[in-house]
Amino acid sequence: MAHGGETITLTDGEAAALLVSPQMVEDLEDALAVADYERRKAQGTLAPGIPHAEVRRILGLRP
Numbered sequence: 001m002a003h004g005g006e007t008i009t010l011t012d013g014e015a016a017a018l019l020v021s022p023q024m025v026e027d028l029e030d031a032l033a034v035a036d037y038e039r040r041k042a043q044g045t046l047a048p049g050i051p052h053a054e055v056r057r058i059l060g061l062r063p
Contacts, residue, residue, distance in 0.1 A: 008019040040046050056063060 005024065006021070007024075009015050010017040010019065037046075053063060
C-alpha cells in the first residue's frame with residue numbers, strides 16, 4: 001500500500017498503473033485547482049464572485 005509520498009508502479013513490461021495515497025491525489029487536485037484559478041485570473045476570464053455579506057446571508061450567519 002502506498003503511504004505518504006511513496007508510489008507503487010504496476011508493470012507489464014512497461015508502467016501500466018500507479019498506486020498512490022489518497023492524500024497525494026487530494027494534493028494534486030488542489031494544485032490543479034489553484035493552477036486553473038491562476039490561469040483564468042491571468043486571462044481575465046474569472047466569473048464574478050459572491051460578496052462576503054451575501055454568503056453570510058445565504059448561510060444564515062450574522063453580518
